[in-house]
Amino acid sequence: MSGRRLHEFPGGLKLEGHKSLSNAHPIRRAPLSELLVIPLQQHIGEPAEPLVKVGQKVLKGEPIAKPQGYISVPIHASSSGTVIAIDDHPVPHPSGLSAPCILIKTDGDDKWCEPPRFILDDWREMEPSALRNRIREAGIVGLGGAGFPTFIKLNPGTAPAVDWLILNGAECEPYITCDDLVMRERAEQIVGGLLVMRHALHAARCLIGIEDNKPEAIARLGEVVAALGDDTIEVVPVPTRYPAGGEKQLIKVLTGREVPSNGLPLDVRVVCHNVATAAAVFQAVEDGRPLVSRVVTVTGHGIQDPCNLEVPIGTPVEDLLREAGHFTDSFERLIIGGPMMGFEITSLRVPVIKTTNCLLAVARDELPGAGPQLPCIRCGACAETCPARLQPQMLYWYSQARDFDRVQDFKLFDCIECGCCSYVCPSHIPLVHYYRYAKTEIWAREREREKADHARRRHEFRQERLEREKRERQERLRKKQAAAKAGSDKKAEIQAALARVKQKKAKQAADGEATDK
Amino acid sequence: MSGVLHSSPFIHGGNRVDRLMRQVLLALLPGIVVATALMGIGVLVNLVVASTTALLAEWAMVRIRRRDAGAVLADTSALLTAVLLALALPAYAPWWLVVVATGFAIVVAKQLYGGLGQNPFNPAMVGYVLAIISFPREMTTWPTLGFPPEVGIGQQLAIQFLGAVPPDAVTAATPLDSVKTHLGMGETLSEMTTASFLGTLGGAGWEWINLAFLAGGAWMLWRGTIRWHIPVAMLGSLATMALLFWMVDGDRFASPLFHLFSGATMLGAFFIATDPVTAAASPRGRLLYAAGIGILTWLIRNFGGYPDGVAFSVLLMNMAVPAIDYYTRPPVFGERQGDDSDVA
Numbered sequence: 001m002s003g004r005r006l007h008e009f010p011g012g013l014k015l016e017g018h019k020s021l022s023n024a025h026p027i028r029r030a031p032l033s034e035l036l037v038i039p040l041q042q043h044i045g046e047p048a049e050p051l052v053k054v055g056q057k058v059l060k061g062e063p064i065a066k067p068q069g070y071i072s073v074p075i076h077a078s079s080s081g082t083v084i085a086i087d088d089h090p091v092p093h094p095s096g097l098s099a100p101c102i103l104i105k106t107d108g109d110d111k112w113c114e115p116p117r118f119i120l121d122d123w124r125e126m127e128p129s130a131l132r133n134r135i136r137e138a139g140i141v142g143l144g145g146a147g148f149p150t151f152i153k154l155n156p157g158t159a160p161a162v163d164w165l166i167l168n169g170a171e172c173e174p175y176i177t178c179d180d181l182v183m184r185e186r187a188e189q190i191v192g193g194l195l196v197m198r199h200a201l202h203a204a205r206c207l208i209g210i211e212d213n214k215p216e217a218i219a220r221l222g223e224v225v226a227a228l229g230d231d232t233i234e235v236v237p238v239p240t241r242y243p244a245g246g247e248k249q250l251i252k253v254l255t256g257r258e259v260p261s262n263g264l265p266l267d268v269r270v271v272c273h274n275v276a277t278a279a280a281v282f283q284a285v286e287d288g289r290p291l292v293s294r295v296v297t298v299t300g301h302g303i304q305d306p307c308n309l310e311v312p313i314g315t316p317v318e319d320l321l322r323e324a325g326h327f328t329d330s331f332e333r334l335i336i337g338g339p340m341m342g343f344e345i346t347s348l349r350v351p352v353i354k355t356t357n358c359l360l361a362v363a364r365d366e367l368p369g370a371g372p373q374l375p376c377i378r379c380g381a382c383a384e385t386c387p388a389r390l391q392p393q394m395l396y397w398y399s400q401a402r403d404f405d406r407v408q409d410f411k412l413f414d415c416i417e418c419g420c421c422s423y424v425c426p427s428h429i430p431l432v433h434y435y436r437y438a439k440t441e442i443w444a445r446e447r448e449r450e451k452a453d454h455a456r457r458r459h460e461f462r463q464e465r466l467e468r469e470k471r472e473r474q475e476r477l478r479k480k481q482a483a484a485k486a487g488s489d490k491k492a493e494i495q496a497a498l499a500r501v502k503q504k505k506a507k508q509a510a511d512g513e514a515t516d517k
Numbered sequence: 518m519s520g521v522l523h524s525s526p527f528i529h530g531g532n533r534v535d536r537l538m539r540q541v542l543l544a545l546l547p548g549i550v551v552a553t554a555l556m557g558i559g560v561l562v563n564l565v566v567a568s569t570t571a572l573l574a575e576w577a578m579v580r581i582r583r584r585d586a587g588a589v590l591a592d593t594s595a596l597l598t599a600v601l602l603a604l605a606l607p608a609y610a611p612w613w614l615v616v617v618a619t620g621f622a623i624v625v626a627k628q629l630y631g632g633l634g635q636n637p638f639n640p641a642m643v644g645y646v647l648a649i650i651s652f653p654r655e656m657t658t659w660p661t662l663g664f665p666p667e668v669g670i671g672q673q674l675a676i677q678f679l680g681a682v683p684p685d686a687v688t689a690a691t692p693l694d695s696v697k698t699h700l701g702m703g704e705t706l707s708e709m710t711t712a713s714f715l716g717t718l719g720g721a722g723w724e725w726i727n728l729a730f731l732a733g734g735a736w737m738l739w740r741g742t743i744r745w746h747i748p749v750a751m752l753g754s755l756a757t758m759a760l761l762f763w764m765v766d767g768d769r770f771a772s773p774l775f776h777l778f779s780g781a782t783m784l785g786a787f788f789i790a791t792d793p794v795t796a797a798a799s800p801r802g803r804l805l806y807a808a809g810i811g812i813l814t815w816l817i818r819n820f821g822g823y824p825d826g827v828a829f830s831v832l833l834m835n836m837a838v839p840a841i842d843y844y845t846r847p848p849v850f851g852e853r854q855g856d857d858s859d860v861a
Contacts, residue, residue, distance in 0.1 A: 009850075015528075174528075258853075259850075259851050260851040260852070261849050261850065261851040261852045263851060339526060340525060340526040341526070342527070343524065343525060344523055344524075344527075362527070367528045368529055369523070369527060369528065369529055370529040371533070374592060374633070375632060375633045377534060377537075377633065377793050377794050378634070378794055379537065379793040380793060380800075381532060383798065383847075387850065389847060389852075390849055390850075391799060391846065394798055394842065394846075409843075409846070411852075414849045414851070419525050419526030422526050422529070423526050423528060423529055423530045424530050425529075425532065426532035426533050426534045426536070427534050427634075428533075430524060432524065432525060433524045436524070
């Protein structure tokens with residue numbers, strides 16, 4: 001373990017972990033569901049485009065949707081079976097709305113497509129770009145929650161060299177333990193993935209940041225790293241403080257560098273990936289396995305048997321709950337994600353997707369929720385706890401006043417929606433809710449403005465075209481008139497010439513007559 | 518499954534507005550006790566009259582505005598406004614003056630702006646300024662300070678409720694007022710050193726009241742009810758102004774200690790300027806805001822028409838808060854280069 005000097009990120013909270021509820025048992029394989037619901041959009045960016053037809057038989061690991069555009073990844077069948085529908089279906093999203101999904105009725109064989117090892121050469125010999133392609137073809141996105149396509153974050157582009165590749169094993173949100181278990185049980189895969197990623201990025205050094213409330217994971221990864229004998233890779237325990245697992249916060253803690261506002265980690269020569277993502281990268285590159293399953297924590301006092309399950313992507317939530325012993329009598333509501341940043345769902349038919357890290361079945365009175373909302377007294381407790389060093393009370397004031405210019409002056413878009421401000425607010429104001437509202441409003445307005453701009457440009461083009469046509473018409477008319485005028489001049493000239501010829505002839509005739517005489 | 522969809526975060530740390538307000542009220546207790554001990558039960562009478570008026574006015578206004586009166590009264594902010602205002606009023610203030618000032622504070626300065634959190638000006642100070650502008654005679658008649666108080670209970674009640682005129686023997690101008698008057702008559706401060714209105718630290722008697730408020734303020738700082746920025750900046754700027762001029766001309770300008778421990782200095786620094794609703798938001802903004810209050814207080818005490826200047830200074834700086842807030846926006850994460858970054 002290292003004696004690395006750590007730094008502090010601003011604000012943050014000490015929270016009850018509730019981790020021991022679910023991290024006592026090893027990861028179990030969830031049973032295969034009869035129906036898999038696989039959304040076409042499981043990542044940030046463009047949704048994937050279906051490659052299969054209804055009625056088609058598919059094998060596990062077979063691509064069933066291809067990426068559209070750059071920020072997109074393919075999607076694979078997570079088990080063998082038959083495509084029974086490609087249709088809208090409830091998906092895990094805060095809106096509770098439906099989205100296009102591929103529905104597969106599984107045949108129970110769970111048969112892999114041929115060849116399961118589609119990568120045969122040694123990744124150490126591969127070009128980074130080829131490696132990134134492999135990772136993209138395996139459909140890998142950030143498994144920490146945001147779901148950004150991993151291959152893009154493995155592309156340093158034209159940026160100067162990457163100083164640090166950081167693996168994020170902080171898992172700072174209460175209740176969630178899937179990364180903890182993956183670190184304990186799959187440390188070799190994580191470190192293997194780290195080496196692959198490092199190869200793709202040419203990163204100078206690697207750090208694995210883990211909150212110090214996970215001693216087993218720290219010890220296990222420490223052993224695996226020590227066995228490598230590479231002193232440019234370190235496992236670093238970081239203080240348990242929410243949200244230490246935020247990308248910018250972890251980078252600050254580990255390196256002291258602040259990712260610029262509106263910037264990317266690459267701007268400070270750092271790249272950060274989740275530990276489970278690294279394990280998935282390793283499986284994709286070493287075993288040729290696309291991302292068809294992930295580990296999900298099912299926890300909370302609302303469920304009888306909290307656990308961590310290896311779940312095929314697309315498994316309906318209700319099947320997982322059944323595997324975890326179903327609801328207790330005091331069950332109240334179901335949250336996807338953790339209590340700080342998760343969202344509530346009402347349909348048990350929504351599937352687990354690539355970014356689903358936790359199902360939190362909340363019992364009555366389990367979570368000390370906010371009371372009735374009172375007016376903001378500008379006490380500033382929110383600002384003191386904000387890890388982005390924002391002024392949440394000002395953001396709230398201007399969001400409520402719908403003054404979206406001012407809200408952006410106060411850097412609304414630097415808000416990471418961690419929820420610290422709402423947690424400490426003595427007036428129990430759902431602050432994050434107001435920021436989401438303001439962001440959505442601003443996006444909507446930008447779209448409106450773009451539309452209006454577009455319409456205005458079209459109008460201007462049309463005006464210009466009409467003007468030009470008018471000008472051209474006038475020009476033609478003028479030319480014609482000029483030509484006509486020129487034409488009449490010619491006539492006169494011809495007549496004059498004819499007259500001269502006549503005159504000449506007459507004169508000659510007269511002269512002839514004279515000489516004849 | 519519950520019918521209402523909540524949004525994250527789903528947990529709350531348990532901070533409560535009413536708890537904060539109650540902490541402030543509790544921190545005022547030492548000051549109330551000392552003031553009562555030195556000025557008599559007029560202090561308590563003012564507290565009772567002001568509190569009753571404030572709660573009734575708040576209740577009425579909230580009903581008119583069709584809000585949940587129970588929830589609004591439960592935040593105890595009206596009570597706090599009443600207590601602060603009552604402590605700023607002279608102990609001989611007639612009951613109607615207390616009612617008018619408190620009613621104006623709650624109805625006009627608070628509720629007409631939209632209630633708690635919406636008022637740009639400190640309601641207690643608006644009420645106080647209304648009173649001092651409209652009723653200067655009543656507002657400058659203070660009891661002589663002493664323990665036990667020289668005025669009897671019956672006499673006190675007669676003064677406040679029956680309009681009895683307090684006898685000269687038990688009335689006095691405040692030390693700030695006296696110093697101003699004597700300076701105006703051409704006396705120097707060194708000639709006043711033996712005067713009865715000067716105590717060891719500040720104004721005679723008033724120094725103890727100020728010390729008691731200081732103690733309450735220190736407790737709030739320790740509890741985390743308030744942050745240090747406002748009291749430190751206000752007291753610091755007031756003391757600095759006083760020190761500079763006192764060193765230049767100690768005969769014409771009172772010492773920093775006198776300014777710190779006279780009048781409403783400590784009440785203002787810890788309890789009034791720290792009202793978060795009307796103060797600046799960011800730490801830097803709060804420093805600027807409170808420094809402004811300290812400087813203005815010193816200016817008004819020395820050159821203004823009124824003996825004390827805390828109330829006017831607070832209101833003047835309240836006006837500047839939106840501008841201060843805008844121009845003191847702290848740099849957000851990633852806006853300034855992290856200066857403690859490591860080398861790879």
